[in-house]
Amino acid sequence: MTVATYAEAQPAATAYTEPARRMTLNGWATVVVFLPPALLLFTVFVFLPIAEAGWYGFFNWNGYGRPEKFIGLKNYGYLFSNPTFTRSLINNGVIIVFSLVIQLPLALAVAVMIAGRLVGAVWFRMIFFLPYVLADVAAGVIWHFMLDGDYGLAGAITTALGAPPYFLLADKTWAFSAVLIVVLWKYFGFHMMLYIAGLQGIDPALLEAAEMDGASPFQRFWHITLPLLGPMIRLSVFFSVIGALQLFDIIVPLTGGGPFESTNTMVSFLYYFGLTRMRIGFSSAVGVVLFIICVTFAFGYQRIVMRDD
């Protein structure tokens, strides 16, 4: 995500390579034919909807006719006084923290283990990456089965222990941990792959030199590998956060937001409490909140954390 970097790198490059090429009739014809499809699609299906979300958010509107009942910021008021919404905000936060504290370090550890000279590295890489290519919904249904108290893994364990069946997905306190399990299962291979790509870019001579100078494996990791992986780590943090903020597909088959609305994310809240009930104004307001969070994060992160990458 180096929007800023490219923009800054451009002027010099273009100044050198394209000074002689003046805009010709042929050039204009190309612009007129080649550009509009992309601009049109983007405007109609991306830009306008986002702008309209901001507008609809001010109305009490059921989606039929025109939005007429202007209610100012009331939707936002309802939203933040709605315990289910605040809960889903917290849940999104929990996924982010979990990703950063558990998932990424684990992915990094596995990447380092695999990138070493290890028998079967290719196979491990492939196995860990496999869940990433499966759809979130499929992952959700599979894990719904695994955690089922009657039939799945949970059922087998309780039966083996002679305990009464335990339904994690129906446990108000712990059900959300199921979501975290699936996120970990599904996505850690992707982050591992980013780290492996990063590790492959590190010159082994550096590590060997340090080894000859008597640096311990931990010192080598801490002082050489980790700093050199910096750009890749910052990138994977970025994807973790953006991915966590938009999590939806896993929730539906796994918990449907339940039990007692304890496992919603912002997007599942938007879907269950806004869209399916045709509360267009209200759910647009949820979209706007999500938009503001995403854009603030993306901009801030690119400007502050990733500015050197």
Added chain:
Amino acid sequence: MTDGADAIRPSGRRPGGLAAIVTFGALVVMAGLVLFPVFATALNGFKDLSELRTNPFGLPRVWMWSNYWSILTGYRYWQVLGNSLLIALFTVALTLIVSSMAAFTFAHLRFFGDRFLLSYIQLGLLFPVATAIVPLFIKIRGLGLLDSYWGIILPQVAFSLAMSVLLIRNAFKQLPSELLDAAMMDGCGYFRYFIYVTLPLSGPILSTVAVISFVGSWNGYLLPLIVLNSESRYPWTLGLMAYQGQYMTSWQLVLAFITLTILPAIIMFLMAQRYIVAGLTAGAIKA
């Protein structure tokens, strides 16, 4: 299997002894944990319900091929896969056409507002589809595209534009500019240059974008969920949920159905592993 490169590295030795064994053991255990749900799903699809209850994680005592057979011989499975394929192929084709044309202009032509328009499209990198899903639903309804394939394809293309235009444009700019100069000198216009020079030289980046957009479309759920009503148009993700809803009490059938629906993805992945991994990660890294 080892990486060939490892053998010829100067210090060419493997980490010896206990550490290597522990590392290897840990990886084997983790690989088992990762694969276990997939195998459990596939195997349990062969059981009957009562065995599923008493023996959820062993091999089936009696292999109920009929679970799979009934799905494979019904039209429903093929219909959802066909729908997904149709939607994904159109999405990929349209994404490649639209974004490579836009990327070409941004890469080679300087005109008033070009920088601005590029930044405009790159706004799409900053937020996911979900943020705009409600007005998008209203828009699709207004355009009369509800319950149609186009209602899914067009927004999918639109939301992938930011990323694909960026990736493709960067690749186009890497092509030596002497090529374009020479072509211009010989009286070749931009259109022909695009078709006969740029595109043939850009196989790798186009296939990267194709992989990303295919996987995204194939696995898509939210967009079809809000756009489609008719079950006959459902892609497999929606079909799976509908199937689960209908056979809620027959886990063995649901498991067989999941196994069969994720099978194409798994086969594709095993066959084209190198390209898919490279495509999905390179896309993330380069953008």
